[in-house]
Amino acid sequence: MTHHAMTRTDALVAFLARMLIAWRRPLGALFLLLTLGFGYSALNTRLDPGFNKLIPMSHPYMQAFLQYGNIFSGANRVMVSVRWKGEGDIYNPVFMKALQKVSDEVFFIPGVNRGELRSLFTPNVRFIEVTEEGFNGDVVIPAQFNADPESLAQVRANVAKSGQIGRLVGNDLKSALVQADLLETDPQTGEKLDYASVAGKLEAIRAAHANEQVDIHIVGFAKVMGDVMEGLTTVLLFFVVAFGVTTVLLWLYSRSIKLTLLAITVALLPVVWLLGILPLIGYGIDPMSVLVPFLIFSIGVSHAVQMTNAWKQDVLDGQTALDAAEGAFRKLAIPGTMALLANALGFLVIMLIDIPIVRELGITACLGVAMMIMTNKMFMPIILSHLHLERAALGRSADNGRRHALWWRLSALSRPLPAMLSIAVTLALLAAATWQSRQLQTGDVGSGVPELRAESRYNQDNRQIIHDYSIGMDVLSVYVDTEGHAEACLSWEVMNAVERFDLHMRGVVGVQSVSTVAGLAKLYVAGNNEANPRWAALQRSEAALRTGGRAANPSLGLNTQGCKTINLQVYLKDHQGPTLAHVVKEVQRFIDADHTPGTRFRLGGGNAGVAAATNEAVEHAEIQMLASIFGAITLLCWLTFQSWRAVLCVIVPLVIVTIMCNALMALLGIGLKVATLPVIALGVGVGVDYGIYIYERLQHEMAHNGLPLREAFYEAMRQRGTAAVFTAVTMSIGVGTWVFSTLKFQADMGILLAFMFLVNVLGAIFLLPALAVWLGVGSEEKARGRALAHS
């Protein structure tokens, strides 16, 4: 494009502005109708959480997981621990009665796989005793159990022989578990599992049975989902708070009730439209995309403020509302649309993260921004053209003609020496931030469920259960496909490979224990030989392997029928990113070195497998995402400004703030994960607005009005700076309310977004002019102005 073309663009914009004003009545009516329609549809918006939405579907691990995850139970397990707080251990009538009731009530929760329910009171929990005469076994709690001292002693002895201490009974004999697996779809009705209802029922069990003697601890994915959904309801409150704070700030800023109401309403419109569209395209709001209405509202306020600001300045200069509205559209059409496109790009690139929930977030946010181009850039000038500014707001024009003291002083930054100071400070900060950002971790940091805060009831329960029992919730499943064996678990080669995997993984740092059919088969072989540990072996002959064959019962969840697929379960000490990466690397090392014919080891399932795949997807997407967003924004800036100096002035501060954001994450112990990676893209997409708005004015003032750099920057700040700072503050407050969310990931997102919004405006104000000086923008634009004058 040439400068000639740019004037053509200007002409087009001017034409559009005229058309908009000419057609303002029918267009206004259309927009009103749309709003009513979408508003009605928005009533159908629903919450839509789901386990599968969190999975990076195309990751190779997840292919195996989706194939086998449903076969092997335990992926969707709920554990209810009944803990005795009184004197002595669990073998007393009060506790046993409570445990029996809890066990019965869990049994009747819809969605529970009743055959797989395990507790001391279920018939599938048995003890085996080796005597001189042979085996002797029975259920742990006999049918005629009546809680008298004699039968309690009997149960105590049976439990000791059942090997359930550490599993169904706490290591300190002060607690016992009820363990249930949930079915994702009801086999009878085909209905999808209602997580909220399961979580509610579990909470009801806690309410009914927890008292001064008995405590109830509950863990499991269903409970997490229940708690997350409950946390989401508080989001509405945050929205109200953000809305209120924004309104007050808007009023303080504009001193005009009309403008305040207008900005708020127009900012709300795309939110209503968006919520109206979601049910129409079959989407719902999930824990992550609930962010979008906040963002859209904040961005909407930001653009509305720029628009009302431009309009007001013209009105104060004596123009009519109609002319001022046309003028505001003309002035803001280019930078506003560019800024919104940059936002949309930010949302678009987060779709590079191959996880459905993130993609939905991206799509939803893109839609919202598209709506905003209509509501903000078209509907708003139409309303403005009808508006009459009240006297109070008009009175504020008294200072007209005098320089704005703060902005004038600040514009000194566009003189070489102060600019050098600004650059020096920035570089020092950059050095520190760069160093700190290297400490950033991928994945979860800390223990417990990352969605919830460390001190949440759920994570307290989780800690208690991990403390009381020898099992945990962090399981990595590795699947072995076998081929060419009728009964692969009777093939020594296959079983030996599994046994070697078992031993190898136990030596890996970060692994707590390993559970495989080979390990179990050895126990059964030893069991057949009086439990003598020296017999715990897998011998080469099929006959010998058969003595441990009971271990290959598919109902134990370690293999399918005939051991076509074997499920190797690796229990981890935690699910922090580095631990997962290390363990997965070690699994891969074993797989690479092992060439047992007829076997194929595949990573991986379990919640640790999902987390590992997610971390890899996130890590993989990070560079791609950053490269795309910065590439796209660079292109956008180039198209807008036609100057590499301009591109650098806008992009360089953005890069620095992005590095600082990583440093902040490392500092606050926030990991790079599904919830936080999109925030960086969003922050960049939104943060570029300030630079674009300010530089656009700066360039305009220099090229069209021939102002020197400092005067031009001063003008840019006077016209746009106040609005930019104002919007940065309101947007930060809007997302900043999230810090108080009960959901950890929302709080993390809130902190980071607020940081990005706020610091990006500082970058645009303090660094942009300094860079402009030292990149020689002044002389370039002078030349450009001359060229424009000649043409």
Add this chain to the structure above:
Amino acid sequence: MRTRVGVAVTAIVAAAGLYAFSPRSMPQFEQTRIPVDTMQLNSLARSSAGLVAAGELGQILVSRDDGMSWQAAHLPQSRQAPITRTVFAANGTGLALGHEGWILRSTDGGLSWEESAFEKSNGEPLMSAARLPSGEWLAVGAFGRVLHSLDDGRSWQPHVIPGLSDWHLNSINGSADGRQWLITGEAGSVLRSDDGGASWAVVPPFYKGSIYGAVQLASGTWVAYGMRGKVHYSDDGGRSWQASSVQAPISTYAHSLGDDGRLLLLAGQGGILLASHDQGRSFQVIRKEGRASLTGINRLGDGSLLLSSDGGLQRYKPATHSAAATQGRAGVPTPTGAS
């Protein structure tokens, strides 16, 4: 000139960006090792090289620093069969016995091993071996199998002891002077020898369960230990046996004798250690920890005990009163080497 400064700043920022977002290094994890603390170990013995632990998948590990660190011994090839026991004789020869008739031989205290025997099919486990005063080695195992070697463990031949049935044999143990010997096994099987293992006599069964090992105390009393808390003692060289009183109904798989030949420790299921101060008449529980079955006991220089189990190595520091009793020089290689 001015522009150059700006470009330089841009370059610095670009470099910082590249560095900040380049792949981040992971925190270093300790290397994957052989999991001595969680693996199945069937035997813990002391040799000229140090401590030797062996078990799961044919792993043999040697520690030269009282169990602080372990290194894998050198094996010609791994047969992946578990080692059931290692034995080091006074002449320096060591044997490792395993499932599938696997026998390994070492002359450097267990640092490196040569394979003497292995059966790919129908190989049943060997459970114990001993070097008799004559220099002949005897190895016993499942289904009443007895092997002997006349060339210090290099080659092995089937051996017949008259009167032996096909019950599993679990141990062969000798007296300190090498004169009296006992072979114990399943269904109360006991054979005894008074002539350094040259001839054997079947002891009439005094118990119907399995006996896993036997040891002679300094007083001459023999103690045989087995299933479900069943321990017996004999004051007449193994001819007649009486039941000991044992606090815990657990099977015991290993023993350790104090330096004075009086304090006897037995180790078994449930991480339990039993102690007897009265010639094996009664045993008290001195340790009860975890769920593992203990398979070996070794005294360390600091008075603590190193225990092997099917769930890895464990350490146990006896309480002070019993520590005084068990205190003594580290490692008492008995002629049988039974752990």
